[in-house]
Amino acid sequence: MQVRSLVSPQSVRRPPLDLGPHVPGEVIVRLKTGTALREEDMKILEGAGAMEVERLDFPATETSGPQAPILRIKLNERTSVAEAIAELLRDPAVLYAVPNNTYELQGRPTVTNDPVSPNDLHTRLWGLHNPGGGTSVADADIDAPEAWAIGTGSRNGPLVAILDTGADYNHPDLNANIWTNPGEVAGDGIDNDSNGVIDDVRGYNAFANNGNPMDGHSHGTHVAGTIGAVGNNGIGVVGVNWEARMMPVKIFSDAGSTTTDAIIRGINYATRMGARVTSNSWGGGPANQAIKDAFGTSPAMHLIASGNNGRNNDLTPTYPAGYDLDNIISVGSSTKAERMSSFSNYGATSVDLVAPGSDIYSTTPNGRYGSMSGTSMATPHVSGAVALLLSEEPDLTNAQVRSRLLAAVDTFAAYQGKTVTGGRLNVAKLLQNATDLVERGD
Ligand SMILES: [Ca+2]
Ligand SMILES: [Ca+2]
Ligand SMILES: [Ca+2]
Ligand SMILES: [Ca+2]
Numbered sequence: 001m002q003v004r005s006l007v008s009p010q011s012v013r014r015p016p017l018d019l020g021p022h023v024p025g026e027v028i029v030r031l032k033t034g035t036a037l038r039e040e041d042m043k044i045l046e047g048a049g050a051m052e053v054e055r056l057d058f059p060a061t062e063t064s065g066p067q068a069p070i071l072r073i074k075l076n077e078r079t080s081v082a083e084a085i086a087e088l089l090r091d092p093a094v095l096y097a098v099p100n101n102t103y104e105l106q107g108r109p110t111v112t113n114d115p116v117s118p119n120d121l122h123t124r125l126w127g128l129h130n131p132g133g134g135t136s137v138a139d140a141d142i143d144a145p146e147a148w149a150i151g152t153g154s155r156n157g158p159l160v161a162i163l164d165t166g167a168d169y170n171h172p173d174l175n176a177n178i179w180t181n182p183g184e185v186a187g188d189g190i191d192n193d194s195n196g197v198i199d200d201v202r203g204y205n206a207f208a209n210n211g212n213p214m215d216g217h218s219h220g221t222h223v224a225g226t227i228g229a230v231g232n233n234g235i236g237v238v239g240v241n242w243e244a245r246m247m248p249v250k251i252f253s254d255a256g257s258t259t260t261d262a263i264i265r266g267i268n269y270a271t272r273m274g275a276r277v278t279s280n281s282w283g284g285g286p287a288n289q290a291i292k293d294a295f296g297t298s299p300a301m302h303l304i305a306s307g308n309n310g311r312n313n314d315l316t317p318t319y320p321a322g323y324d325l326d327n328i329i330s331v332g333s334s335t336k337a338e339r340m341s342s343f344s345n346y347g348a349t350s351v352d353l354v355a356p357g358s359d360i361y362s363t364t365p366n367g368r369y370g371s372m373s374g375t376s377m378a379t380p381h382v383s384g385a386v387a388l389l390l391s392e393e394p395d396l397t398n399a400q401v402r403s404r405l406l407a408a409v410d411t412f413a414a415y416q417g418k419t420v421t422g423g424r425l426n427v428a429k430l431l432q433n434a435t436d437l438v439e440r441g442d
Contacts, residue, residue: 027088027097027098030096030293031069031094032068037071048079048084050073054071056290058293061298101285103282103284105282125237129141129143129145130336142355142356147385147428147430147431150432152243153241155176155177155243157243157394158245158390159245161300162220162224164249164251164252164279164280166205167223167248168221168363169202174221174224175230177241177245178247181201183195184199186199195272198211206249206250206269207250217256221362222364228240228387237363239384240388251266263291267291270300271299275298277303277387285319286319287323291320295323301327304329304330304331305330306331308344310345312346314350329353330350331351332351332419333373334415340414344378346419347419350420351418352419354378355425357381358373358377385425385427385430389430408430409423409424
């Protein structure tokens with residue numbers, strides 16, 4: 001017996017009804033084939049109202065090879081974004097056409113810069129080592145001191161791209177652990193290493209498309225300190241890694257907003273420069289196929305904040321954490337009392353694990369220190385743990401990193417049914433590997 005399908009054909013591609021917040025008069029377009037932008041492609045774009053075309057091509061990798069063109073087009077005044085997308089989707093040469101969606105930082109953490117002398121600071125790093133007392137639960141931490149008995153990180157270790165508001169690379173507790181581009185000469189106005197960016201010595205400003213990733217906000221500097229503030233140097237704080245190789249990629253303006261084209265430029269730069277890990281304390285807004293493809297093309301492991309809406313991501317996905325890619329890990333936030341942070345998004349199938357994110361003390365610009373809360377602060381604990389693991393075991397694949405990371409959690413009822421693992425990061429278990437673990441009391 002034949003079953004007749006009542007489903008209509010899938011071949012008609014329609015633009016989404018809700019385009020989400022986006023840059024007016026701009027569209028991101030990906031073509032299907034070829035690596036060159038041909039004359040007939042230009043005709044298609046002009047037919048859809050394009051006035052200006054910028055290439056945002058994904059870098060070729062060993063697995064992907066050369067990539068089909070991806071373009072940011074600026075439209076003439078007569079054409080709306082919805083009209084242009086509808087027109088482009090009618091052409092079989094177009095793989096997809098999406099808005100240049102805009103995104104915000106994950107929450108707006110408040111900063112309290114602290115004037116207290118450096119010798120007092122270690123007691124505030126409860127996420128690394130929590131002795132208990134007050135509202136704190138002893139050992140509600142990632143067991144960093146136990147991990148440091150195995151390794152403390154390396155300045156020749158994995159390149160960690162921090163996609164954020166930049167970083168204060170002159171901070172005395174960060175400077176030595178910020179990547180220096182070996183192929184670039186500072187201040188000569190020349191792109192010495194021919195990577196498309198002039199004078200990108202300490203990272204990249206993808207938002208303004210220049211070589212200076214200085215942080216005028218504070219969020220990215222705080223994230224960097226959790227991953228790799230210089231350890232055992234007698235000042236400030238210690239990161240999960242005492243030594244690290246962190247590359248600030250500034251995808252946000254100093255006001256904390258960004259666009260799809262800046263995000264793609266930032267991810268592509270990280271890919272091109274060989275990032276092994278990316279740390280992403282941002283999200284919200286609509287799914288965007290071009291951003292998903294930029295993450296998917298990159299061979300790096302991507303640690304991504306689950307979001308600060310206090311909601312279930314299984315029901316209402318948050319992006320980029322929610323993109324279904326093997327190299328993305330979604331991170332929720334825990335408190336010093338071993339509870340889910342009230343602001344943290346959760347999800348039994350969509351949030352992989354939690355890490356300390358409430359009341360986190362770290363570096364802030366101009367040589368200062370302060371506390372912030374958010375899944376933004378939880379994510380760099382995991383990024384730092386993955387970097388520490390890869391500095392010890394550089395040959396691990398992404399699949400191995402994922403399975404090691406998700407096995408090396410401390411499980412608690414508070415995280416059951418709210419995360420895939422039901423647990424909180426434990427970096428000592430991660431480095432020890434779960435098989436020969438000896439449980440410790442603190
Ligand atoms: Ca501990
Ligand atoms: Ca350069
Ligand atoms: Ca130069
Ligand atoms: Ca320090």
